[in-house]
Each structure stands twice: as C-alpha cells, then as structure tokens.
Amino acid sequence: MIILFFVGVLEMIIATVWTKTVTSKMIWGSGAVTMINVLVWFYVLQQVVDNIHNWYVVVLYALGCSLGTVICTAYYRYQEKKTEAVQ
Numbered sequence: 001m002i003i004l005f006f007v008g009v010l011e012m013i014i015a016t017v018w019t020k021t022v023t024s025k026m027i028w029g030s031g032a033v034t035m036i037n038v039l040v041w042f043y044v045l046q047q048v049v050d051n052i053h054n055w056y057v058v059v060l061y062a063l064g065c066s067l068g069t070v071i072c073t074a075y076y077r078y079q080e081k082k083t084e085a086v087q
Helices: 002-023 029-050 057-084
Strands: none
Touching: 002 029, 002 057, 029 057
C-alpha cells in the first residue's frame, strides 16, 4: 500500500510536466504525457476500488500527491529564479 504514496508523488510530477508541455504548445509531448497520466490514474483507481474500505490507502496517495506538488513547485520556482539571475 505504501506504493500509492510514491505513485502520488510520481503523478504530481507527471501533472506538472503535462502542464508545462500544454502551455508550451508541445503537441506530441503533451499527448504522450497524457497517455502516461491516464495509465497511472487507472492503477490508482484500481487500488482504491480494491481497498474501498481502507481510507489509509487514499490518505497515503493524497500525501504523495502533496509532496509531489511541493517538489515540482519548488523546482520550477528555483529554475525561474536561476533564469532571472542570469538575465
């Protein structure tokens, strides 16, 4: 079940990459990332349904998603500040 924590982290990284590819108008890249994201979601949905009475599974996934969002947001903020410093 702890695997869902890491899947949550991975999914938020994927979601952030998806946002970047879509806003950058990367047609094939955004399509590929969407495909991966749907497969991850299928896995998550299957795990939640299989463990429908175990809220711990969802909490682990949510914590992983939160951490993934924090990591990606911090990374992109760092990259933006680094770019601003160079200019």
